[in-house]
Amino acid sequence: MNASKYLIVGSSHAALEAARAIRMQDDAGSITLISRDTHAPYSPTVLPYVVSGRSSADRVSLRTPDYFQAEAINRVTGQALTRLLPAEQAVELEDGQRWHYEKLLLATGATPVIPPVPGLDRIDYRVLRTLDDAIALRDAAGKAANAVVLGAGLVGMHGAENLAEAGIAVSVVEMQSQVLPGYFDAQAAELIRAAFDRQGVTMKMGRRAQRVEPQADGCRVHLDNGEVLNADLLLVGTGVRPVTDYCQGSGLDLDQGILVDDHMATNLPNIWAAGDVAQARDFYSDAKVVTGILPDAVEQGRIAGMAMVEDPALQPYRGGVPINTYTFYGQQAISVGISDTADTAAQVAVDFDAERGYFQKIILKDGRLQGISAINAALDPGILWQLILRRTDLSEVKAEFLAQPLETGRRLMSDTWR
Amino acid sequence: MGTAYNSITFNQAKCDGCGDCMRACAQAKAGSEDLIHARIQILAREDAPVELAMCRQCGDPKCVSNCPAGALNKNPESGVIDWDANKCVNCLLCTVGCAYGGITFDAAVGHVSKCDGCDGDPACVKVCPTGALEYSTAGSLYRRISEREDLFVPGLSACQGCNSELLIRHTLRNVGSNVVVATPPGCIPGMGTVGYNGRTGTKVPVFHPLLTNTASMLAGLKKQYNRLGRDVTMLALAGDGGVGDVGFQSLSGAAERNEQQLFLCVDNEGYMNTGMQSSGSTPAGSWTSTTPVGEAMQGKRTDAKNMAKIMMMHNCEYVATASLAFMDDYYEKLDKALEASRRGFAYLHVYAPCPTGWRFPASDTIEVCRKQVETNFVTLWDFTPEQGLRFTRSVERPAPISVYLKQIGKYKHLDQAQVDHLQRRVEDQVRSLQAFTHMSAAG
Ligand SMILES: Cc1cc2nc3c(=O)[nH]c(=O)nc-3n(C[C@H](O)[C@H](O)[C@H](O)COP(=O)(O)OP(=O)(O)OC[C@H]3O[C@@H](n4cnc5c(N)ncnc54)[C@H](O)[C@@H]3O)c2cc1C
Numbered sequence: 001m002n003a004s005k006y007l008i009v010g011s012s013h014a015a016l017e018a019a020r021a022i023r024m025q026d027d028a029g030s031i032t033l034i035s036r037d038t039h040a041p042y043s044p045t046v047l048p049y050v051v052s053g054r055s056s057a058d059r060v061s062l063r064t065p066d067y068f069q070a071e072a073i074n075r076v077t078g079q080a081l082t083r084l085l086p087a088e089q090a091v092e093l094e095d096g097q098r099w100h101y102e103k104l105l106l107a108t109g110a111t112p113v114i115p116p117v118p119g120l121d122r123i124d125y126r127v128l129r130t131l132d133d134a135i136a137l138r139d140a141a142g143k144a145a146n147a148v149v150l151g152a153g154l155v156g157m158h159g160a161e162n163l164a165e166a167g168i169a170v171s172v173v174e175m176q177s178q179v180l181p182g183y184f185d186a187q188a189a190e191l192i193r194a195a196f197d198r199q200g201v202t203m204k205m206g207r208r209a210q211r212v213e214p215q216a217d218g219c220r221v222h223l224d225n226g227e228v229l230n231a232d233l234l235l236v237g238t239g240v241r242p243v244t245d246y247c248q249g250s251g252l253d254l255d256q257g258i259l260v261d262d263h264m265a266t267n268l269p270n271i272w273a274a275g276d277v278a279q280a281r282d283f284y285s286d287a288k289v290v291t292g293i294l295p296d297a298v299e300q301g302r303i304a305g306m307a308m309v310e311d312p313a314l315q316p317y318r319g320g321v322p323i324n325t326y327t328f329y330g331q332q333a334i335s336v337g338i339s340d341t342a343d344t345a346a347q348v349a350v351d352f353d354a355e356r357g358y359f360q361k362i363i364l365k366d367g368r369l370q371g372i373s374a375i376n377a378a379l380d381p382g383i384l385w386q387l388i389l390r391r392t393d394l395s396e397v398k399a400e401f402l403a404q405p406l407e408t409g410r411r412l413m414s415d416t417w418r
Numbered sequence: 419m420g421t422a423y424n425s426i427t428f429n430q431a432k433c434d435g436c437g438d439c440m441r442a443c444a445q446a447k448a449g450s451e452d453l454i455h456a457r458i459q460i461l462a463r464e465d466a467p468v469e470l471a472m473c474r475q476c477g478d479p480k481c482v483s484n485c486p487a488g489a490l491n492k493n494p495e496s497g498v499i500d501w502d503a504n505k506c507v508n509c510l511l512c513t514v515g516c517a518y519g520g521i522t523f524d525a526a527v528g529h530v531s532k533c534d535g536c537d538g539d540p541a542c543v544k545v546c547p548t549g550a551l552e553y554s555t556a557g558s559l560y561r562r563i564s565e566r567e568d569l570f571v572p573g574l575s576a577c578q579g580c581n582s583e584l585l586i587r588h589t590l591r592n593v594g595s596n597v598v599v600a601t602p603p604g605c606i607p608g609m610g611t612v613g614y615n616g617r618t619g620t621k622v623p624v625f626h627p628l629l630t631n632t633a634s635m636l637a638g639l640k641k642q643y644n645r646l647g648r649d650v651t652m653l654a655l656a657g658d659g660g661v662g663d664v665g666f667q668s669l670s671g672a673a674e675r676n677e678q679q680l681f682l683c684v685d686n687e688g689y690m691n692t693g694m695q696s697s698g699s700t701p702a703g704s705w706t707s708t709t710p711v712g713e714a715m716q717g718k719r720t721d722a723k724n725m726a727k728i729m730m731m732h733n734c735e736y737v738a739t740a741s742l743a744f745m746d747d748y749y750e751k752l753d754k755a756l757e758a759s760r761r762g763f764a765y766l767h768v769y770a771p772c773p774t775g776w777r778f779p780a781s782d783t784i785e786v787c788r789k790q791v792e793t794n795f796v797t798l799w800d801f802t803p804e805q806g807l808r809f810t811r812s813v814e815r816p817a818p819i820s821v822y823l824k825q826i827g828k829y830k831h832l833d834q835a836q837v838d839h840l841q842r843r844v845e846d847q848v849r850s851l852q853a854f855t856h857m858s859a860a861g
Contacts (some may be wrong), residue, residue: 059487
């Protein structure tokens with residue numbers, strides 16, 4: 001049987017960061033990365049830019065081949081993990097080969113959720129999660145005239161902008177009443193939606209695709225209000241779910257994702273999970289959540305790697321905070337922490353100027369930052385994230401912080417870090 | 419092996435907030451007078467120290483880890499985090515990774531920008547009129563010190579790996595020759611500083627007071643020099659016993675009278691040169707020859723007293739703690755202490771792990787120093803009556819105390835309850851010190 005001291009499944013952000021953390025402490029123990037993808041490691045986040053042409057498939061790799069050589073990291077590519085054999089400390093891959101491990105990290109990320117819309121299974125629709133998906137979407141965009149995008153989350157919005165920029169008539173169908181729910185409140189979302197409107201993208205908010213019908217040159221999408229949209233390109237961006245099919249029968253505790261503790265350890269010995277596949281502590285509640293964002297995949301990957309290598313400097317995970325930076329039509333939207341609250345004890349300060357397309361919303365509670373979301377405002381998301389995680393007491397500088405979050409945040413951080 | 423890179427350092431105490439650095443940066447990087455383009459941002463405010471936002475060229479950069487496009491990389495040659503315009507997709511996720519405001523979106527140019535070190539010749543450093551910005555390596559700091567004369571003779575007989583020898587040589591190099599040194603009984607005279615065969619081990623006047631009267635003897639000498647109109651530094655190099663136990667009454671008296679002297683405590687947590695007996699600075703649980711490990715006893719039963727804190731309560735001109743794993747911090751404090759000793763009493767407490775007495779390999783001394791600080795077992799701070807207490811290194815997110823203890827033989831026997839006790843003690847000390855950061859005028 002093949003064997004690796006540290007076996008890591010996945011080769012994206014969580015996996016690579018874990019490998020790095022392990023090598024910091026253990027320069028000899030064997031590390032093997034297994035990935036079902038055949039490309040050099042890349043990030044799903046870069047894919048919209050491969051579609052748009054701003055980047056390209058040969059420029060997106062996160063590590064050079066030299067890196068793996070220099071760090072003595074093995075790679076197995078084009079092989080999906082299909083089964084866990086925890087009793088034998090081993091895993092089984094697609095082609096039947098088995099790998100024995102001392103420590104195993106599951107960093108298999110997420111995969112698109114396909115909604116149960118009747119007829120969808122008979123359509124050649126597109127999704128966007130892998131580099132091959134991006135190449136296929138880019139090629140399809142080259143031939144399409146009318147596109148329908150299901151979902152106004154990050155994938156849908158990026159996709160819609162890319163397709164519209166390629167000269168295609170685009171409609172976005174979103175079940176909820178606003179774009180990017182969870183990251184922006186209705187007012188901010190409306191600013192973003194309006195920008196798409198202005199660019200000629202048709203935004204069907206609060207609408208559901210009821211059924212899809214194949215056509216000779218594409219499909220017809222029937223909405224719940226009776227409207228029918230013709231499309232020669234259908235992009236499904238209705239969310240993602242963790243990749244956990246290989247966990248069947250292993251005894252691993254699953255909910256939406258693989259349940260982990262604050263060191264990213266699962267319930268089974270010597271198995272950790274991190275990134276989009278993991279369900280870990282929420283920052284704001286006692287619940288466990290799948291955050292599904294890149295900075296958290298990095299954070300969790302590092303914690304898992306440190307735990308696996310027993311790095312004494314390991315600090316427990318401080319909880320998932322929703323974060324996003326979103327650029328659309330040259331404008332910057334930023335969201336760190338919660339963007340809306342029903343809590344009457346919270347203080348909410350909104351600064352809004354539709355004319356300039358400017359929005360800034362700060363939510364404080366008990367003198368501590370809960371969340372900040374903004375469009376076209378200069379902010380340091382990294383500093384704001386730290387202020388939230390550290391529950392930094394802002395009571396003494398509250399007025400200043402509300403007036404100048406950038407400068408005040410920098411000053412506070414510089415002071416604590418000096 | 420790691421490499422030391424040149425980097426831009428910021429000395430807050432020297433910065434007057436003039437903003438020349440920002441102007442030079444905006445000019446060099448964007449040919450503009452608009453400070454929005456400056457990649458170094460100083461944050462000046464009335465009645466508060468100047469703070470700084472800029473790229474720290476981290477060794478473990480999160481901006482790089484967060485980049486989905488491979489556009490950021492730490493350059494192994496220069497140490498600078500390079501940004502590749504051709505790969506950047508403008509997603510701004512790098513800005514989520516940075517806690518220093520070191521990589522930010524520049525709306526005027528439409529992409530992120532960060533300090534690139536100006537190819538080794540930073541424009542900001544060149545124009546800094548106060549010397550608050552410097553371009554240096556950790557190594558160049560040592561080189562600068564080594565250019566000054568070593569005022570101890572070669573061949574002092576300290577144990578291998580001795581922290582104290584390193585400390586006193588560096589200290590005297592900085593203090594210079596216009597000094598009278600007092601070394602009460604302890605390792606420092608023991609290793610030969612007071613001399614052999616009628617010759618001293620220093621190139622400056624040195625004497626060997628009693629353990630009990632070091633501070634009073636220096637006080638008397640200083641008065642006599644003052645009377646003669648000569649400005650001479652009075653320096654005590656004392657062990658923790660000569661400071662906190664038998665030396666305490668004269669020390670406390672001199673501090674109370676605000677005598678002009680610099681009293682340096684080299685704390686190796688016990689009487690190491692006479693056979694490793696316990697002192698008032700010996701932490702609970704430590705094995706020493708007077709607190710043995712056996713059936714009746716498991717090392718020292720009582721906690722160490724915090725001498726630096728006690729001296730702070732004397733409201734001295736200057737009090738600081740230091741560790742040899744953080745030399746730049748020590749040098750800064752030494753300068754301040756010297757300056758303060760012209761006006762009155764200055765006290766420096768330097769932690770000095772002892773390979774022989776504590777039982778760890780001689781090659782690990784600095785690592786032990788570092789772990790003391792990283793676990794908050796030792797906290798780095800300074801105090802003046804005007805400023806109050808200020809941490810010079812963050813006490814947030816310490817490593818667990820076990821990381822420190824496990825390196826050291828004198829703690830080998832500790833059970834979990836003893837480890838937990840020390841952990842609690844560390845946390846209590848930090849909390850107590852933190853309370854003092856909020857009061858500006860003690861006493
Ligand atoms: C279009 C798009 C835009 C995005 N934009 C943003 C954004 O702006 N900001 C943000 O924070 N996040 C964004 N994300 C999300 C972000 O990309 C993810 O959070 C991040 O990539 C998670 O990293 P990960 O390592 O956990 O998993 P993934 O990146 O999903 O990687 C999973 C890895 O596991 C491998 N794998 C999967 N299953 C198996 C198996 N069975 N066997 C072997 N290998 C397997 C895959 O090949 C891959 O290497 C975006 C995602 C997409 C798709």
